[in-house]
Amino acid sequence: MASTNDIRVVAAIDFGTTYSGFAYAHRKSPDEIFCQDFEGSFKTPTVLIYDESFKVTSWGFPALSDRTIRKSKSSSVELFKLHLGRNIEEKPFLPEGLDYKKAIIDYLHEICKLLKEKLNSYKFLEFFNQVIIILTVPAEFDNKALSIMRDCAFKAGLTNEKNSRNLKFITEPEAAAIHCMKFLSDNGITSGDSFMTVDCGGGTVDLTTRQLLFDNALGEVTERTGDFCGSSYVDQEFIKFLEKKVGKSAIDLLKKNYYRQLQCLIQEFCKNVKIPFTGCEKDFEFTEIDLGDYCPELKQYCKDDVFMEIEELELTFDDVRTMFDPIITKIVDLIKGQLHANNDKCSAIIMVGGFSESKYLQSRIKDEFLDFVQNISFPSNPITAVIKGAVQYGMKEHVITNRVLKWTYGTEIGRKWEADDPISRKLPNGMIKVFHPLAKKGSHLTSTDEVKTVFKPYSLFQTKVSFNMYHTSKLDAKYCDEDDVKLLDNDWEIEIPRLDDFDDQIISLALNFGNIEILATAENQKTGKEYKVKFNCG
Template sequence: MQFTMATTETVLHEHRIVVGLDYGTTFSGCAFGNTAQKSIDNIKVIRRWPGKERRDEAKCPSDIAYNAGTYRWGYLIPPGQPRLTWAKLDLDEDNFYENQDHSRHDEYVDVQSDPFAESETSSSSSESSTDEFPLAEGMRHNPMNKSPVDVVSDYLTALYDVIMSNLRREQGENFINKTAIDWVMTVPAVWSEKAQALTKEAASRAGIGQREKDRLFILSEPEAAAVYAISELYQRDISRRNDPNTLKVGDTFVLCDAGGGTVDLISYRVGQLQPSLGISEVAVGSGAKCGSTFIDRNMLKLLRHKLGEERFKILCEKNNGMVLNRLMSEFEGVKRSFGSSYVPGSANYLPMHGFANDPAAGIIEGQFELTHEDLKLCFDPIVDQIVDLIQGQVDAVCDTGASVKYIFLVGGFGESDYLLHRLTEFKWAKAGQIEILNPYDAWSAVSRGAVLRGLEGSLVTNRRCRRNYGTRINTVFDPTIHHEEDAFYSTDTGMKMARNQVSWIVEKGADTDSNTRFQLKCGTTFQKGEKLRRGATLVASDLDVAPHSYRDRSVHDLCFLMADLSMVKEDQFDEVNINGQACLSAEFVIEMAFESAEIKFQLYFKDNCYGQVKTTFH
């Protein structure tokens, strides 16, 4: 059930600053602008980071290092010091090691196609992939055993302080103190709803959006990147309107946001160019955890394969992980430059002090030799997966009868020359060769796009729901649909019923524009004198066609919704007679509104709104 309401977009007349915050798996960045100058050219990227001598870096490492109750972060962490990396992915820890629908990877590439797989006689053959990285203590160092939200909150607290310091330096302390700030924080589109909520909680605990009049919004990373990429292209086209290759109404493009931890795909069609730019989603977005972090993991697996179990364990533990950290820090530069040029027979050398020479294992004079073929073994399984993801999105667009004009490649990993080369050379099945556009400063596209979204409002007129949402119900038994194990007879009507069924409220692929509300209708009876509070569990499934049964493996509990009508006067409810006893009856509605990276729930009773519904994610 659904109906249309007026848009909830708020028109603000007061002057505000908009900050786009891109907290990433490996690096984090920030951009800002203000409502007095909404042009894309007036958006500025923060490039001053504590501990960084060169002041021209668009992002700061997302690492944090705990020691004796204190912590360092980003560039302030000395080379080699044990640290906690990839903390962002821990927010989605329930799904972190799960095989994604679009993924061939868990923690690493599949064993069947894994070039580093151990033989059956290997001492590590009985270990699961999730057992391999606890050895790398220097990279996953959490001596205080902090929760993911605590860790991310600590990092964001330090990041918030630096952002505010940069704003005060740029705009003046008095101006910043009296001017409201809208914070637009981005999250991966593949994030679970729980992970989205945890991200927002960590940001709030860090002080983000907590000053008087400040506000905090959540936006999906690919939508932010698309807003920047298409706006940048649109502005560039203004000066060459007679060019047949310029953007036109009806043009369709695929955006690939390749980051450190996740890769998100989304497709848009240009709906209008005047009086302002408007785009709409063409197909259901896709994505997986296959960002550049997984190249690092394949590098660690390469090390383990070449060094052997015993030496790899020593490497992970040597000097509290400092040797491994130095090696991986050097690998970051090698990874970024891979693909820019190739000299046959060339190799890179990474520091690995304290190990005896063993050329067969790649150890030469205290260095680890990393050949071009070694790098391809680290890159190719991840790049192949990204190609598959893009192909799936291109096919989905073609299935609608549209054609893809461009593929935009953005994100930190989107600046990889090797990835760009592979995509440029690829023939996209139904679509053939497609022009790949890599916008200027693609690394900061997400934070810049988040600022644009905050300044201009949403350019996206409608989105496609990424999964099915519903609730458990009992229903009349149908032998063609239901299983006997779910059958029972109603004590009230005597009818044969089926338990453990699902009523789907929103189907995957449904339009979820800002004017649409989806309804979860609820009814209950209760005793006179009782304060009315009732809960319902929202369930979800990622399948294209939602199953009938709650027992289906794809169906999972998403969150518990608590509707509180305790403030409603008793005479507003209907009286009913149940087994000779006078009781009260209420029918109420929980409305679901889908935003870029959040679901908002509102409680309605007799056409009156009673505020947001308390939500507890499973």
């Protein structure tokens, strides 16, 4: 990694489920943040068009703008970021033979090319040594998802090595909270007060409750939370509505063979139905969508009388509200959970992200929470809050002073078998392997805190010690093969010199939680040899 003095530019990429963008700033002018313009918008659709050999032919707005190619069978993909999510019942559609990781790599590669073109104006720049890349991730991403994102960023050309320390991560709600600091005084927030940032995106809704500290830093008050209930799930409710009309099998065949047509239909729904919807019936205009125009191939998968009956698809006010309500209910429940975790203490709620521009969502949030939180605000250009906050974080990482751990972290160690241990776990040498917690879920840790522990090898003749790091949502896990105890991707080992005295063989392990990725350092205290590796603590 280049030294801090070598870094000239901080660039941030907001790789979103439905829309993505990037921004950058020169370290000499940190307040002058340049957001990339995509055809008059600060974000472009997270969509790719592939040819028959899965080579990218178009991406972003151009991939959706040509309405004359609806009959094309070209492979068109979207929502592929959702394949990284945990606990998603139905993964988004992908063409047969296409891995979601390839789609992520290909999309990031297009962003990377455009970013490098923009930075060419800085003639002195040598990209990999002089640019810090900040990549935003949802609060719900686990270690596996983060490891995949780091690998994809490397293969897309954003870094010159997989474990480059010039690539850093920040969660989307943290980035939004940093950007929203400038609005706090307008909402009567002063040092010591807490506020909640709710980032409503296309795929996820992410929340964090932060306390404003006296030196314009932010401390995390509660564990950040999130769920898959962004605006694209309103679109999925629309598809479910359509399935009830023509049958699920008909829509599945349309997805498989003419997915571009389905995309065009959803775009029409978003433009003329979802975005204008206010939740007020007097504002609603009766809506018809011509399925014969947007999805002409759907007819072949339906009975003639069924298609004729719904070719002009009618949407009533109640139909549309029913598409919104289950998604908004999840968002309301997430906010209630954050308030409850902070004993209902919150001076302001700040709504950001593209979905927060929905008038119906805004009115529902105000109706639910104005009696409990006096300040509920919706800043202008909420779609840029995350990307600008990520750049600001890259300029001043210490603005985040502490984090609340979402997981318990530990490793596997051996100890003597005891009478209350299961006999089935007793090893021939009288030992037992157990989960040894190093940092527990819910702990408040600052950027300088280190969690330290020491180990000894199993025997005098052992020449290497390896550490497998695990994480779990449990506070009381006993064994590493329990449900919900997951092995992290990284495993490593350090050498031990052959010694005569067993007491000399002591290994220290230190974990630093200054960033989303934990820095773990193991040291052989006899030789001083160290080994470092990163893990995700999101």
